[in-house]
Amino acid sequence: xxxxxxxxxxxxxxxxxxxxxxxxxxxxxxxxxxxxxxxxxxxxxxxxxxxxxxxxxxxxxxxxxxxxxxxxxxxxxxxxxxxxxxxxxxxxxxxxxxxxxxxxxxxxxxxxxxxxxxxxxxxxxxxxxxxxxxxxxxxxxxxxxxxxxxxxxxxxxxxxxxxxxxxxxxxxxxxxxxxxxxxxxxxxxxxxxxxxxxxxxxxxxxxxxxxxxxxxxxxxxxxxxxxxxxxxxxxxxxxxxxxxxxxxxxxxx
Amino acid sequence: xxxxxxxxxxxxxxxxxxxxxxxxxxxxxxxxxxxxxxxxxxxxxxxxxxxxxxxxxxxxxxxxxxxxxxxxxxxxxxxxxxxxxxxxxxxxxxxxxxxxxxxxxxxxxxxxxxxxxxxxxxxxxxxxxxxxxxxxxxxxxxxxxxxxxxxxxxxxxxxxxxxxxxxxxxxxxxxxxxxxxxxxxxxxxxxxxxxxxxxxxxxxxxxxxxxxxxxxxxxxxxxxxxxxxxxxxxxxxxxxxxxxxxxxxxxxxxxxxxxxxxxxxxxxxxxxxxxxxxxxxxxxxxxxxxxxxxxxxxxxxxxxxxxxxxxxxxxxxxxxxxxxxxxxxxxxxxxxxxxxxxxxxxxxxxxxxxxxxxxxxxxxxxxxxxxxxxxxxxxxxxxxxxxxxxxxxxxxxxxxxxxxxxxxxxxxxxxxxxxxxxxxxxxxxxxxxxxxxxxxxxxxxxxxxxxxxxxxxxxxxxxxxxxxxxxxxxxxxxxxxxxxxxxxxxxxxxxxxxxxxxxxxxxxxxxxxxxxxxxxxxxxxxxxxxxxxxxxxx
Numbered sequence: 001x002x003x004x005x006x007x008x009x010x011x012x013x014x015x016x017x018x019x020x021x022x023x024x025x026x027x028x029x030x031x032x033x034x035x036x037x038x039x040x041x042x043x044x045x046x047x048x049x050x051x052x053x054x055x056x057x058x059x060x061x062x063x064x065x066x067x068x069x070x071x072x073x074x075x076x077x078x079x080x081x082x083x084x085x086x087x088x089x090x091x092x093x094x095x096x097x098x099x100x101x102x103x104x105x106x107x108x109x110x111x112x113x114x115x116x117x118x119x120x121x122x123x124x125x126x127x128x129x130x131x132x133x134x135x136x137x138x139x140x141x142x143x144x145x146x147x148x149x150x151x152x153x154x155x156x157x158x159x160x161x162x163x164x165x166x167x168x169x170x171x172x173x174x175x176x177x178x179x180x181x182x183x184x185x186x187x188x189x190x191x192x193x194x195x196x197x198x199x200x201x202x203x204x205x206x207x208x209x210x211x212x213x214x215x216x217x218x219x220x221x222x223x224x225x226x227x228x229x230x231x232x233x234x235x236x237x238x239x240x241x242x243x244x245x246x247x248x249x250x251x252x253x
Numbered sequence: 254x255x256x257x258x259x260x261x262x263x264x265x266x267x268x269x270x271x272x273x274x275x276x277x278x279x280x281x282x283x284x285x286x287x288x289x290x291x292x293x294x295x296x297x298x299x300x301x302x303x304x305x306x307x308x309x310x311x312x313x314x315x316x317x318x319x320x321x322x323x324x325x326x327x328x329x330x331x332x333x334x335x336x337x338x339x340x341x342x343x344x345x346x347x348x349x350x351x352x353x354x355x356x357x358x359x360x361x362x363x364x365x366x367x368x369x370x371x372x373x374x375x376x377x378x379x380x381x382x383x384x385x386x387x388x389x390x391x392x393x394x395x396x397x398x399x400x401x402x403x404x405x406x407x408x409x410x411x412x413x414x415x416x417x418x419x420x421x422x423x424x425x426x427x428x429x430x431x432x433x434x435x436x437x438x439x440x441x442x443x444x445x446x447x448x449x450x451x452x453x454x455x456x457x458x459x460x461x462x463x464x465x466x467x468x469x470x471x472x473x474x475x476x477x478x479x480x481x482x483x484x485x486x487x488x489x490x491x492x493x494x495x496x497x498x499x500x501x502x503x504x505x506x507x508x509x510x511x512x513x514x515x516x517x518x519x520x521x522x523x524x525x526x527x528x529x530x531x532x533x534x535x536x537x538x539x540x541x542x543x544x545x546x547x548x549x550x551x552x553x554x555x556x557x558x559x560x561x562x563x564x565x566x567x568x569x570x571x572x573x574x575x576x577x578x579x580x581x582x583x584x585x586x587x588x589x590x591x592x593x594x595x596x597x598x599x600x601x602x603x604x605x606x607x608x609x610x611x612x613x614x615x616x617x618x619x620x621x622x623x624x625x626x627x628x629x630x631x632x633x634x635x636x637x638x639x640x641x642x643x644x645x646x647x648x649x650x651x652x653x654x655x656x657x658x659x660x661x662x663x664x665x666x667x668x669x670x671x672x673x674x675x676x677x678x679x680x681x682x683x684x685x686x687x688x689x690x691x692x693x694x695x696x697x698x699x700x701x702x703x704x705x706x707x708x709x710x711x712x713x714x715x716x717x718x719x720x721x722x723x724x725x726x727x728x729x730x731x732x733x734x735x736x737x738x739x740x741x742x743x744x745x746x747x748x749x750x751x752x753x754x755x756x757x758x759x760x761x762x763x764x765x766x767x768x769x770x771x772x773x774x775x776x777x778x779x780x781x782x783x784x785x786x787x788x789x790x791x
Contacts, residue, residue, distance in 0.1 A: 055677070058681055060677050060680055060681055078680055078681045078682070078683060080683070084677075084678075084681045084682075086674050086677070086678060087674075088672075088674040089674075090672075090674035090675055090677065090678035091678075092675065092678075092679075092692075092693070092696075093787065094696045094697075094699075094787045095692075103682055103684065103692070104682035104683070106682075106683060106684070106688075107682055107683035151682070155682075
């Protein structure tokens, strides 16, 4: 793998302006940052454009100006090296768990048989063995998000984007899934080198990330860049976490 | 028509509020409403006309009959709307007004009327739609036995111009009609609808849609979901409601303990369906018994009735007619499904196509299908000298005009309503092009296609009555007909013997209802079961 300081993603001068009935609303204002091999969290007040930024990074949305570079190559459309996990899970209701995971694999060049094998492996990895033929509506919220995670991981992405991945879940389930995602992140068997997680939960960001970018309200600008230099595994009760949290919260409000 | 509307409105308010607020009265009034509503309006058109025209001076009688018929077509939606509106007043509001001593007339004015206002506006929109549908038929209504001067109105002008082979003039009259309809939409219903928003009880603020366009589409979807011109086919609606709740209950029962609430709901819905069938049966028996009784014939007499059918039509003919109607509806349905799916996909894929097509559809759907009839006759039937193929083609086109919008607005609504997260997930994981259409768009709109199909078939059966038998105002003795249940109904109503008329009409309606129910059971019920899977979660 590449040197850990070399950027995997470069976000350059990103600006996003919406035009609506003659009025223009700028949600992202000239944002630049780099993502090396790390777990990056982006926090900010709700409606500040965090999710828009994540969509632009995946190529789902286009910036008004600026660009996103993945290993130096501009990202203009979704690619298989970047996986996404959605807040609302975004599972196709008429596809089974297996179908939902397989659906993403068509992006890669592997054969049908291989797709089935890979999909099954990742369903197992997220603890959903035996639910392959279930439909999303038969699953609990936590299980649905596991499918979402399996779908993203099955691509063996180098970058994993997460948009408020735990905020639709109840507190207990969210806590379990957070730990599992961290386990996957630290497990060398997974090729994912960079994670970008958008959240409005500052405690969650501090607990999980190596670095936290703090955005201001509309239009969003980077107001702070906090390295969380704590060893893993971390404890939720570590008092240092509260210091970081207080510092970031004071920047937002 | 305006007169009929205000009559309908007054009736709806009085009847609706009494029914909804007086518990005892509702036991009588609600079933009564159900029975009254089940009477097929179009089927009784001739009877009502003859009654008024023979008992009053022709001109007056005719106007009167027209108003009564439009009234009967308009009145049900607002009446049910008022009942729903009163029932929707939240318990806490009721208690609060009791606590603060708001009662009697002031309760009516301050609480009840505002509460029913949104439903009233909405159902009025439906009522006007139904009214516009009837107007072109009524204005040129006539029968061989009783030649009637047509009522002066736009429907008449379109028909007369078409009959004189004056295409530009008839198109002009049509354009004027559409302009009037659109103008009333813009000037009356839209402002009223905007005002109605204020009176809605909602716990959560409704999200603002991104612009007017979407609003129009969803209005149209709702409109087509609820518009049923001839109440006989509201059968379908009940059938559907009972089906889906049954399905839900069955589905839930297997997995969880079914809560009492759902079970009760299931029972009431089933009750409504049976009530409908029973009330319909009572109405039929009344017709069969009362008419012979009035004419002094012993009401003996299924045998008698069967005899009448045999001599007047013959069973073979009825079966043949039913097959004819079925085949034409099916053809029109296939055409409608094909083009609406295409249009739906196009609208979903390209913003430009959507901007171009949606206003066109908007105008298109506002044309009452019946106003198109004379023009289609002029363009297709006349040039080919009553050739059977041309006649059938014309009839299919007329059916299409009555069926396609149900499908279109359901399909477009479903495609527009696809949740953004699904679209993004598909895009993020590389599903596009043909795969997107096959794996996302079509499955996502499958329930809507099904609902639209069921409604379109209902609309189609309904339209058979007017699309298989069309009178020509300049040549009353030579109506354009194709063999089908609709034309059988119309011809039967022209028999000189009212008993024979009633018997044959009843037979035709029974065959039609039977066919509809059979298709429901064999086709739609199975498909609905499958559709459960494709429902998007709320």
